[in-house]
Amino acid sequence: MSEEKLMSKKKPAFPITKKLDGYLDRYNRKIEIPIFYDDLLRFSGSVVVYDNDGIDTLWVRVYYSDFDREEIDLSLKKVYSILHSDGSNRILDYLNVDAVDFCTFGNSKPFRIKIRNILNDNYTYFYVKKTDASRVYGLELEHMLSPYNLNFLVYKDTLIEEHIAGIPGDVFIKDMLPKCSKPEKAQLAKEFVKFNERCMIRLLGDMRSYNYVIVPVHDFDHVVYRIRAIDFDQQCFEGKFKVYLPQFFKENLNMVELVGKKLQEYSVDQYKIEERSIVAKRIISSGNRIKRLINCVKTDRISLPENVERLRNELHDFTMDLEFKKCNTMGQILFTALEFVKRNYQDVSMKEIIEKKF
Template identity: 65%
Template structure:
């Protein structure tokens, strides 16, 4: 862990939502008035630790509120659920129950996890209530635009609502499931890891340690296909060390990196990286206004420190060999420069030995 601490800042500050970003969120229906804020949920009067099926501490605690507060909180959380997942209609609220409100004591965001159950059929899902942080909002939006996956979230004042992303936590998968996978399954997972690594690297999504992404098995005829998705967007374009954005340098991913080197030839690795860059370029071309708008917000925002920006610029110049990064004044301009290169097929890093 000490090695990772040298790469990653011990504590990332929370950056406020700027007026430009707030305008973007409103234009693209990411902003909605809600009746309960993150700070309201901090009023819990007691809690107990939540343990997993193996009786290990999950670092989440189950919160308890006064009877008066709980009634108001439950009603507000049900309303948020209907806004996030449908049209905000109150007709479904009587059929919803808030089974649990859990608080995470680990990490920067200290989120609340809300378990919502449909009392008619006992189906349940989760959503999260977090402090609104500009870095995380940029990360969520870039995930929605540039990745193969859509994502739902809402922002109101200093509160961020995120949908739950289903999957097996990467650290759990690597430890307990990966060893049981067949050779062909490991080769397919290695391919997905290469593409996932490339996607995070290009869009400057950092700190993708194994517990910050999930692996989802999908049954496809006579085989299982595994997909990898980020679930933590706190480190979007913040750190100055380029290695933070490269999954191979995070020791929690070492088993995945070793699997890639065993299961894939260099030519295949380069092919998958080119495929992912091509996909990102196509996404930018298909949503030009939206990507330009969010990048414009980033260019006028402060989501990192000057020393981080200078370090990252120099690392990119050393890595890519292009001095265009010298002109960048902030993280938005750095990311824009990378994406322009990707779109124009000028950023060719396929010859780099990343694994």
């Protein structure tokens, strides 16, 4: 299936509702910051950023007038302190803004900020984006339902996200996957099955290879690979169910073929059940926090009516759960999907889940 047919050409940004704003305030995601996304758009010029092979990265390095640069640098260092430290000014003298990069590719058009500690030359990144409710829901769901915690801040129309370290999926597949050993390829196949399942359960779409990273973790005498999503723009937006399954994107074909070569069908089902069970446990252990988030998203408008209608019908056909037919919003579909997973974890045996293929 071609990308044009699978994905909508443009996803609109959705505003933060009063209800979601209250949720963010309650859980310390809403914090006043000294700079807005629009402030960074005041750059005077830019130069193209190339990778080590001389290929255009689709990022441009922007520069500002001397007057603006001083103010912007100070504000960005303060944002770093709020995001990664106690928010005080004590560390500002030891920080330097090495680069401000702008990406015109994709929906969010983010700024990538490189901050360096001048005492030891260690550096890190964070991102400045326009606030989008669906992206915020995606970040919160990743924080609660994935193995990874996320640090982000929202203030009015500006979203600050921490950098997620790892090897971009497309780079890994092209340059590193062919060099992996047989055991490493088998472990990567397992991780892709679990990642595929996790995205489907929480309705995170558009996980093409450049929207996730591969994270190598050294464990005793071998390397274990993990897969992490890095782009949350397509949380609960598309109407096509396949968009929420990374296996259907042509950019992931090598990973899908790896699963076919390295894993037997029963193993694939086993790993799906493992991931479903883990997500169900996280839903239960998240308690009131995820309940409050779901209460926000159930009444929010984060998609188009035609997308809601199509997805609820496709999920009903896939699960045969009549509750999907009653859904009128993407949030209600998400709630029903999570409840379906939780209910199956609590009430259905492994054999029955395998037979249902969900």
